[in-house]
Amino acid sequence: MAPSGTSFDPADPPRASGPVVDYTLARRSVLAALRRGAVATTDVCDAHPELLRAGRNIGEPLDERCPVCSHETLRKVSYVYGEELKRNNGRVVYPPEWLDELVREHDQFTCYVVEVCIDCSWNHLIRAYTAGRLFSGGPVVGRREGSTNGGRRQPGHREQG
Numbered sequence: 018m019a020p021s022g023t024s025f026d027p028a029d030p031p032r033a034s035g036p037v038v039d040y041t042l043a044r045r046s047v048l049a050a051l052r053r054g055a056v057a058t059t060d061v062c063d064a065h066p067e068l069l070r071a072g073r074n075i076g077e078p079l080d081e082r083c084p085v086c087s088h089e090t091l092r093k094v095s096y097v098y099g100e101e102l103k104r105n106n107g108r109v110v111y112p113p114e115w116l117d118e119l120v121r122e123h124d125q126f127t128c129y130v131v132e133v134c135i136d137c138s139w140n141h142l143i144r145a146y147t148a149g150r151l152f153s154g155g156p157v158v159g160r161r162e163g164s165t166n167g168g169r170r171q172p173g174h175r176e177q178g
């Protein structure tokens with residue numbers, strides 16, 4: 018198996034094979050191969066300059082340490098892709114609330130969540146999922162089973178300050 022293609026290219030993301038694709042196993046096997054010496058650090062620590070820049074500027078810090086350099090420099094960056102998104106196709110999701118807006122405005126698009134180390138340039142897909150009006154169930158956040166008020170209402174207010 019060729020070790021190439023482990024890095025995430027914002028201009029050419031891999032095709033997600035289903036509505037939700039978890040890349041945890043792929044990530045683990047890359048790291049195992051790295052430890053075995055089957056792939057070189059330079060093969061996996063080659064984050065695309067754009068991804069690196071996004072990680073630095075707007076990436077969300079992850080609790081985990083970088084699996085390669087062990088520094089607390091791991092960031093999470095999300096990208097959205099879809100023909101429907103037109104000029105927003107391939108854009109970095111920022112601010113995070115922008116994603117909610119896209120979900121309301123589009124039927125279907127794909128969101129890629131990538132981790133990138135801004136120190137050693139390690140990068141890997143975490144997951145890809147389909148989102149949009151047709152998939153408003155989406156990655157479920159705060160869903161409650163058996164809620165008495167239907168659970169359909171959005172929390173319409175937000176406390177300031």
Ligand SMILES: [Zn+2]
Pocket residue numbers: 083084085086087088090134135136137138139
């Ligand atoms: Zn690192």
